[in-house]
Amino acid sequence: xxxxxxxxxxxxxxxxxxxxxxxxxxxxxxxxxxxxxxxxxxxxxxxxxxxxxxxxxxxxxxxxxxxxxxxxxxxxxxxxxxxxxxxxxxxxxxxxxxxxxxxxxxxxxxxxxxxxxxxxxxxxxxxxxxxxxxxxxxxxxxxxxxxxxxxxxxxxxxxxxxxxxxxxxxxxxxxxxxxxxxxxxxxxxxxxxxxxxxxxxxxxxxxxxxxxxxxxxxxxxxxxxxxxxxxxxxxxxxxxxxxxxxxxxxxxxxxxxxxxxxxxxxxxxxxxxxxxxxxxxxxxxxxxxxxxxxxxxxxxxx
Amino acid sequence: xxxxxxxxxxxxxxxxxxxxxxxxxxxxxxxxxxxxxxxxxxxxxxxxxxxxxxxxxxxxxxxxxxxxxxxxxxxxxxxxxxxxxxxxxxxxxxxxxxxxxxxxxxxxxxxxxxxxxxxxxxxxxxxxxxxxxxxxxxxxxxxxxxxxxxxxxxxxxxxxxxxxxxxxxxxxxxxxxxxxxxxxxxxxxxxxxxxxxxxxxxxxxxxxxxxxxxxxxxxxxxxxxxxxxxxxxxxxxxxxxxxxxxxxxxxxxxxx
Numbered sequence: 001x002x003x004x005x006x007x008x009x010x011x012x013x014x015x016x017x018x019x020x021x022x023x024x025x026x027x028x029x030x031x032x033x034x035x036x037x038x039x040x041x042x043x044x045x046x047x048x049x050x051x052x053x054x055x056x057x058x059x060x061x062x063x064x065x066x067x068x069x070x071x072x073x074x075x076x077x078x079x080x081x082x083x084x085x086x087x088x089x090x091x092x093x094x095x096x097x098x099x100x101x102x103x104x105x106x107x108x109x110x111x112x113x114x115x116x117x118x119x120x121x122x123x124x125x126x127x128x129x130x131x132x133x134x135x136x137x138x139x140x141x142x143x144x145x146x147x148x149x150x151x152x153x154x155x156x157x158x159x160x161x162x163x164x165x166x167x168x169x170x171x172x173x174x175x176x177x178x179x180x181x182x183x184x185x186x187x188x189x190x191x192x193x194x195x196x197x198x199x200x201x202x203x204x205x206x207x208x209x210x211x212x213x214x215x216x217x218x219x220x221x222x223x224x225x226x227x228x229x230x231x232x233x234x235x236x237x238x239x240x241x242x243x244x245x246x247x248x249x250x251x252x253x254x255x256x257x258x259x260x261x262x263x264x265x266x267x268x269x270x271x272x273x274x275x276x277x278x279x280x281x282x283x284x285x286x287x288x289x290x291x292x293x294x295x296x297x298x299x300x301x302x
Numbered sequence: 303x304x305x306x307x308x309x310x311x312x313x314x315x316x317x318x319x320x321x322x323x324x325x326x327x328x329x330x331x332x333x334x335x336x337x338x339x340x341x342x343x344x345x346x347x348x349x350x351x352x353x354x355x356x357x358x359x360x361x362x363x364x365x366x367x368x369x370x371x372x373x374x375x376x377x378x379x380x381x382x383x384x385x386x387x388x389x390x391x392x393x394x395x396x397x398x399x400x401x402x403x404x405x406x407x408x409x410x411x412x413x414x415x416x417x418x419x420x421x422x423x424x425x426x427x428x429x430x431x432x433x434x435x436x437x438x439x440x441x442x443x444x445x446x447x448x449x450x451x452x453x454x455x456x457x458x459x460x461x462x463x464x465x466x467x468x469x470x471x472x473x474x475x476x477x478x479x480x481x482x483x484x485x486x487x488x489x490x491x492x493x494x495x496x497x498x499x500x501x502x503x504x505x506x507x508x509x510x511x512x513x514x515x516x517x518x519x520x521x522x523x524x525x526x527x528x529x530x531x532x533x534x535x536x537x538x539x540x541x542x543x544x545x546x547x548x549x550x551x552x553x554x555x556x557x558x
Contacts, residue, residue: 055401055402056401056402057398057401057402075404075406075407076311076312078402078403078404079311079312079313079404081404083399083402083403085395085398085399085402086395087394087395087398088394088395088396088399089390089391089393089394089395089396089397089398089399090396090399091325091329091396093328093329093330093332093333094325094328094329094332095328098324098325098328099325101321102318102321102322102324102325103403105313105314105317105318105321106313106318106403106404106405106406107313107404108311108312108313110313129332145399145403149404155402
């Protein structure tokens, strides 16, 4: 951890239920300066609830949320913060300039309309009405609204959901530029490559609990796996009992084995089935790592 | 940038409120489903019933309807301006984003109120112009200004009712529901025709509606006969505004 980083806010033992659903179940989360924190999780894992508490949109049932040493509901705390939510509901009949001008007015030292539009790459859209923009353009306008106040901390709730690859990478570039300029970011996403590309630290949420926390490398190393596929008559039930094998299954004629270190398993497969063919070993990606993490947790809970 | 404010950590709040109102007004003026009916209904009704149906220069009916359609205009602009847009803003996430942003307290509602008031003033001025110019109603400048002021200030109870409806209804249901409040209440308050032409039960029920009280104030200025003391009408309207505003505020705090 960077010793110069300052704690900007976070959650302490935060619990929040909506009716019978416990959306957050005792979550601790620290936001630190100079950091891009990615909160990862499947839909319904509690990401948006965490953001709601951090922004003061909802109060925790237990535990506490704070921003810059104050309650997130204090307007002074939120003057340091920019926000991009999943659903923006921005009035379609306002122009981008009007929206940005208004959002800038909320902050003591804003970048101003032109500078924030330039940073978000929407300089050419200022006089267009919001409703006339494409989905990607609207997302960039929302990003501009989030950063226009020169915030010290920006919340981006699934910023690139629904964007095509070009638009996503353009937004990633804008986020990196913002971070280089000293802004801290809390990002929620269910795209692992997004967390991997942007974050210094990842917190994985599942069913309202933090199930893993670390750098992107630590997270993927924790659950890095290899997948072996081959044509073999060996029974998956048998292979699954071998030491070092996480799971084995049959996909049609192919046997599929997931394990941490593939070499000894491959050796044994070849030794036990001389007719084995079509051998193929692949590393599982971050996506599988993430799935493995959340699945393990679900199974424990079940 | 922010040279007026002594506190460097706070923005210029007056500018926030001004821009909030400006954005809201431009938004609604460019929304035809709001701007056209809200402006056109009172004006077209006045032309039909206040001018064309009055053979010759029947100043009494033209005078009565000038006052009552001004009230009708205030109802429409406020009920729809609050009800429909608040329901939409809640459903589509705009209100949530505003609450997450450091928007100064009250700016959201104040902006809507000012927006509705600008529409009401516009309707009132156009009605006065039609009454004086086409229906030959004689009106002093002071009377005209008082009429505009009463129409504009009367927005409060309808704004509060609209706000409450907006906190209870979805964006799809709100317009229909508001019409169910707006049109019957206008009729039952005698805004379309004087209450003496309506059944006694309707007359007895009239003091329940804030628009009846509002109409008495406007009719008094326009020189028609009225019932009740002005302060009672004002008190009733303020009371209705306070009740619905409290209900709506509670609902907004709890549910968002």
